[in-house]
Amino acid sequence: MRTDYCGLIDSRYLGQTVTIKGWAHRRRDHGGVIFIDLRDREGLVQVVINPDTPEAFTTADSSRNEYVLEITGLVRARPEGAANKNLISGEIEIVATEIKILNTAVTPPFQIDDENLSENVRLQNRVIDLRRPVMQKNLRLRYRIAMLIRNYLDSRGFIDIETPMLTRSTPEGARDYLVPSRVHDGQFFALPQSPQLFKQLLMVAGFDRYYQIVKCFRDEDLRADRQPEFTQIDIETSFLNEHEIMDITESMAKHVFKEGIGVELTDFPRMTYADAMYYYGSDKPDLRVTLKFVELTDLMKTEEFKVFRSAAEMANGRVVGLRVPGGAALSRKEIDEYTKFVAIYGAKGLAYIKVNDVTKLSNDEHSGLQSPIVKNLSEAALKEIIARTGATDGDLIFFGADKAKVVNEAIGALRIKIGHEKGEAGGYFAQGWKPMWVIDFPMFEHDEEADRWTACHHPFTAPQDGHEDMLDNNPGACIAKAYDMVLNGSEIGGGSIRIYREEMQSKVFRALKIDAEEAQNKFGFLLENLQFGAPPHGGLAFGLDRLVTLMVGAESIRDVIAFPKTQRAQCLLTDAPNSVDEKQLRELHIRLRQKAEVAAS
Amino acid sequence: MRTDYCGLIDSRYLGQTVTIKGWAHRRRDHGGVIFIDLRDREGLVQVVINPDTPEAFTTADSSRNEYVLEITGLVRARPEGAANKNLISGEIEIVATEIKILNTAVTPPFQIDDENLSENVRLQNRVIDLRRPVMQKNLRLRYRIAMLIRNYLDSRGFIDIETPMLTRSTPEGARDYLVPSRVHDGQFFALPQSPQLFKQLLMVAGFDRYYQIVKCFRDEDLRADRQPEFTQIDIETSFLNEHEIMDITESMAKHVFKEGIGVELTDFPRMTYADAMYYYGSDKPDLRVTLKFVELTDLMKTEEFKVFRSAAEMANGRVVGLRVPGGAALSRKEIDEYTKFVAIYGAKGLAYIKVNDVTKLSNDEHSGLQSPIVKNLSEAALKEIIARTGATDGDLIFFGADKAKVVNEAIGALRIKIGHEKGEAGGYFAQGWKPMWVIDFPMFEHDEEADRWTACHHPFTAPQDGHEDMLDNNPGACIAKAYDMVLNGSEIGGGSIRIYREEMQSKVFRALKIDAEEAQNKFGFLLENLQFGAPPHGGLAFGLDRLVTLMVGAESIRDVIAFPKTQRAQCLLTDAPNSVDEKQLRELHIRLRQKAEVAAS
CATH class of the missing domain: 3.30.1360.30 (GAD-like domain)
Structure with missing residues (x-):
């Protein structure tokens, strides 16, 4: 068995025999001796193979880059002047006594330390790309951040409750991804754009504090930093007002920055939407x-x-x-x-x-x-x-x-x-880091083309106290209990206090020109449940992908996602989406439009 | 603000003034005094409202079951003989000084403590159903179990890495849920049946230890205890053999039972598949x-x-x-x-x-x-x-x-x-609890109808050392490095050591009558990446839904899922699946089969 990770062996191990397993990152011959830098997820260690261990030497000699090796050897100090300060293992090397080839490797499409790769090449060869130390670091920090968030929320009494992935299509906002039902001919599930209504219903059910780190889906044409599926840190709580929710999530953000990347964030200034637009022309000002x-x-x-x-x-x-x-x-x-x-x-x-x-x-x-x-x-x-x-x-x-x-x-x-x-x-x-809150967003913005009001946040957002009457007579002036967390010019989270009374929700639907029948049809289950004693509640959702991208200093959210899609919504590794058997479509009661047209002509 | 949860106020609070928020669980008038049992997620507390606080009394008098109330009052001991041993708060009561109605409630479809409800009524009114203490307990224990698993795996160096939900259809095993692509006319994503290949590729990429608690999907006719979407605790590791993997996951299971429900499991016996069939006629014997x-x-x-x-x-x-x-x-x-x-x-x-x-x-x-x-x-x-x-x-x-x-x-x-x-x-x-391992499963079982061999576990499972040659000449005798964790007659987890060499994987495909072209077409990305230096690796997946069902002693996995589907794969709360707009279908390049037929006739 492996005794240690390559990248963590340092001078505390001097004189010890270790067994390590990993990849031959680089091999060089120097003065009749073979040097192999063996790599695992914790980093590199230098292994020296001398001709006086002939079996190990022969095996080392036949090893190529990216071979998977098991090496046993003695840890000794590197010679004077040969230390490498960039490595944890930089002061030592391992003198191999035994080498086993666990697996061979064909020549990889690119060197692991090549830094000038096109994104297409990287995504086509994603598995090799993920071996690069920067990608290892990004995904591990992503995990660490998610765990810090979980543990923080856990300590504050929040409970992760899973909500459905196969749910109801409510064409509102972005376009849904649809999933044809086999059992119910002609009907479809939709993948969730967010668990918004489910988390509100969990509040009505009395769970009090909810969170979930959850995949959400939007079938939109992709801007540079969007993905068809993205991960949301979704939070909801009962009985707290907007300032209390901002306090909790602000201290969560501070905790994550401190423990995750050693950054102490100062208190977040809270700026009204009106001021943000007045001074910066933006609802997510970069205060740097x-x-x-x-x-x-x-x-x-x-x-x-x-x-x-x-x-x-x-x-x-x-x-x-x-x-x-x-x-x-x-x-x-x-x-x-x-x-x-x-x-x-x-x-x-x-x-x-x-x-x-x-x-x-x-x-x-x-x-x-x-x-x-x-x-x-x-x-x-x-x-x-x-x-x-x-x-x-x-x-x-x-x-x-x-x-x-x-x-x-x-x-x-x-x-x-x-x-x-x-x-x-x-x-x-x-x-540096300039976090802030933008608060007091308008309830609605005017869609010039359709000549109607649309919800700035979403239609379940509560208006400020005293603004209820404006819903009917002056929607444009109506301010919402909505808030965004902004960091260095990026919106990393957004939320609101929700409507918790059926009458108010119906009133907002009317302001949005959703008539009673449509409201009942799309949101009947919400309206009904709001009548059964809904507590005041509100919450927030963070975009984990973007948060991590900022924290690791990556250029694209694709650099913090193991298997991302391209901007044309394709996975170049598995070649998804792909075509499927006619039999599968028949079972789902659908056919391809182009085929149907060919058949009809 | 709330000072405390209702259900946690006990005699330590005597003489203190508290503010609580929750639901009027039960109200009764007794000797000119009103009693309200106020409920929140932590349980009940008895509130007494005397006529000498007339404002509070009037408000209490107008409150009905399931009203949402904010109550401030003084904690005092219950009178001699009036203690309720079933409640944490059973020795105290709160004398209200102030009551605020935060929200009213119409009469709920059933009493929260009604225990004779049909499952249909419960699922249609799921939000009210979730208020029942047993459902609150189930979902909170589910969360606790998931967190125990996360923290255990974290402490052993496992990293949660998210894999895609929109992926490639590989019709093999169960039926895929398909998602039509809007961008790529005539092509489809599939929702994952498991992240199997992605987790193997993460091992090839060198992440060494992976886990994920993740939704998986199977579009099958539902047996009693299945759901179209289910949650898997998915684990994979490099460089460990099957016994080392069983050791780690067995000790994880022990930890979860101990910390989750206070049960000390003994060491799990390991029984071969052959013995299990010989003595119990089952590959998941109930050893109780x-x-x-x-x-x-x-x-x-x-x-x-x-x-x-x-x-x-x-x-x-x-x-x-x-x-x-x-x-x-x-x-x-x-x-x-x-x-x-x-x-x-x-x-x-x-x-x-x-x-x-x-x-x-x-x-x-x-x-x-x-x-x-x-x-x-x-x-x-x-x-x-x-x-x-x-x-x-x-x-x-x-x-x-x-x-x-x-x-x-x-x-x-x-x-x-x-x-x-x-x-x-x-x-x-x-x-009691009788956990065990069933090991040494056969590689293949013979499908009589199709007259061919199919994989017992999945086609990526490695044969036992020395059994490689039998793949060609005696597949039925070939034993796999596969193992199931069985508890009280239920399979709660299953896994295997995977094939990590391209030649062996191709050989197994041939034994399964998957020819080179089909293998390349479906699994080309796996075969290719196995050549780039794949480490020996293996893993396991637990069914979280079933594990929790067993641990809480629920009758159905639907009792440990917040918003489950019925056996006809419907959500009775939101009425999903539902019909969608023609415009949505057109964007996805599909049409309904029945409509197309109507149009053609």
Whole structure:
């Protein structure tokens, strides 16, 4: 039997005989001696095989990279100067007395320590890819984080209760993955987008505190960092208000960061949605970037400059400035690139003013302000812009003027981009962890196309106390008891206090133009059970994939998932999805549409 | 805020003011005072509301069963003689000073303490059903067991790694649940029947020790104790042999029983499959019943009695006796009922001999043996039967004679039935826990209908050392490195050492008549990766649902699952599966078969 993991043998083992099992990571011959770095999940250890153990030497000589070996040998100190500080085992080596080949290996498609692999190659050869130390580290840290969360929630009285995977399709929000029923001809299960209603029903059933680390499914076109199946840390509790829920989950997050990666998070600031949009144009501001929007809409209503004035006068328009300290040094080329960048978000241009001399705030050729637009603005406006932004010599001010949505997205994205590119040098970005809560989200947002209100969070979210009447007469002003946990510009969790009275739930359905029949049909089991004595309750769901991605510093959530799908929702390892037998389809009472069409023609 | 759970307030709290939140379990008026038993997940506490707190009294008076209440009051001792020993809170009561109705409730469909409910009513009203203390206890113990398992495996270096839910259909074994792909026209994902291949690939990737508590899916017609989705404790490890794996998981089971329900299990006996079939006619013997089969096949080959002789002479025939101590007292009616019972398993009759006097073993009218068949057997045979069974006066011997399969199933089932019904009185059954391992399963069983060999465990199971050659020339004799954990006659876990060399895997596929093309098509990704240096590995999977069912003493696995399906694979709470929009089907490139037929006609 193995006595130890390769990667954990250090100088405490000097003079001991050990047996290790692992993979031949690298083999080299040097001065008539063979060296094999043997690898297991804990890391590497150097094994020396001398010709004076001829049997072991012959076996070592016939071993190739990625062979699976069992090696017994004596731990000794490496020679003076040969230590490797990067390895736990770096001060020792093992002199082999016995080597057994447990399995051979054909040449792998790439070297395990190759760091320049395309993602396609990695996903096609995922098993070999997972041998790479970085992937081993990512998945082990993922596990550690999940266990820290479980143990934390357990200590607070939360209970993991499994909810069904084969459940009811309620086409609302994202598209469901469907599963045809064999027993019930023409009917379908859906895979859950979240256990939302089940966890609420568990509260009605009196379980008091629930959690689950659970797979959820959304059949959507995949953006860069989405997967068809993703893992949610799902939490629900009865009898606590939103602040108490935020307190518990904030202290959970602090615990996980401390124990998981040794980071002490400070208390999370709580910012209203309104403030987040006002200062950062985003409901998930990256507070590592300290730049803030400066509101100019009021000021521009009386200016002649049409670009700004028309935006300021629009019902949903907005004009903001973004002061970039030291930004006057930006080159024409850089500014052009930022202009192209904001165009992605729909901005039609990117006005700016370079501040060369704040003592000269005229709009003529003597101005200390350098910009194509200075001449279009009144001196009073220019003075007010400088006053509000607090700009000083050497700074630059970018402007956004459009529908508020476009301004917020474009200048919000610009704020992040310039912050990450220039902020460290400019003093307006600091590496580190900036968690926060965004609270007081609106209940609804207006879907322009469909001309109706949709739920910002989900239709089971409670309105703030005193906002109930606005559900009927002013839904846009109605604020929800909803909250998001945001970290470094990523939403890592979101939740709300839920509606716990049937009348209120029906009222919200009406505001969403879900009529009584539809509500009964889709959510009858919820409405019915809310009448049987539902406790006040609320909760939160974290995205485990994204949380771990941030914590390990990975580029993609695919780097923290053992067997992820591509952006075309395929598994390149197993080649799923694939075609199935006609017999299977017949049993499920379905046929392929294309086939049916061929058959009919 | 709540200061305490209702059910946990005991005499340590005397004189303290507490605030509790929960459900009005029962309300009664007695001598001008109102009593409310308030219930939360921890249990009940008695609240007294006096008319001298008029506001609280009025609120209490308007409260009905299952109202959600917040109550503040003073803890005092119950009057002399009014203590309730069944409750933790049984020695105290709370004198309410304040009551708030947090939510009202309509009259529930049944009383929470009603114990005579049909399962249909319970499943339709599952949320109310889950309020019943027994269901609260079951699901909390389920959670506790799962956490004990996690912490045990964690302490032994196992890592939970999530495997995909949307994966590849490999029609083998049970029927897959399919999920149509929207992105890939005409293709399907399958929900996993188990993460078998993924966990093996994680071993190839070097994770060394893996576990997962994971949903698996089988679209089969449901027997009494099956669910379409079930939860598996899935374990895999590299570099350990079958005995080492059994040792680890046995000690895990002991730990879980001890910490979970306070039961100390003794060491698990390890019995070969051959012995289990020989002595108990079952590969999952219930060792609480001490009765054993007595082999008589050899003896009956030379008897005239046709029923026994023809069975003994069949290639796959078997004749056994089953001695029932004290069984001579069985009535004609009881024996008739056992005869009907074995008929379920295909037995054409149930011969028996009552032993009245072992000193008279003749086959004539003076015989001390009472039975319709005594006259058909030779005296030598009768003596040998008594000798082999060890029967004494007052015993009864049942006989099975048929194909071995029928004998094993029929007499095996009879052994359990009679053991449970009569064994406690007869001294051949004892309540308690009888865990065991069944080992050395055959590699293959012969599918008579299809006239081919199928894998007993699964096609990735390794043969015993030295049995490799039999794969080609005598598959029926080939023994696998497979093992089942059996508890009280239920298989609670099963596993094997896996094949870790590509040549051996291909050889087993050939024995199963899976040709190279089919193997490549279905399992190409496995075969390929076995070549890249797969370590020796093996594992085990436990059925969590069944394990918990046994541990809590529930009647059905549905009693340890929050939201189970019926035997027709329906969720009566949410009414899943249900019909979906035509638009959803169109996006998935499928149509209903019946609709297509209607359209074509």
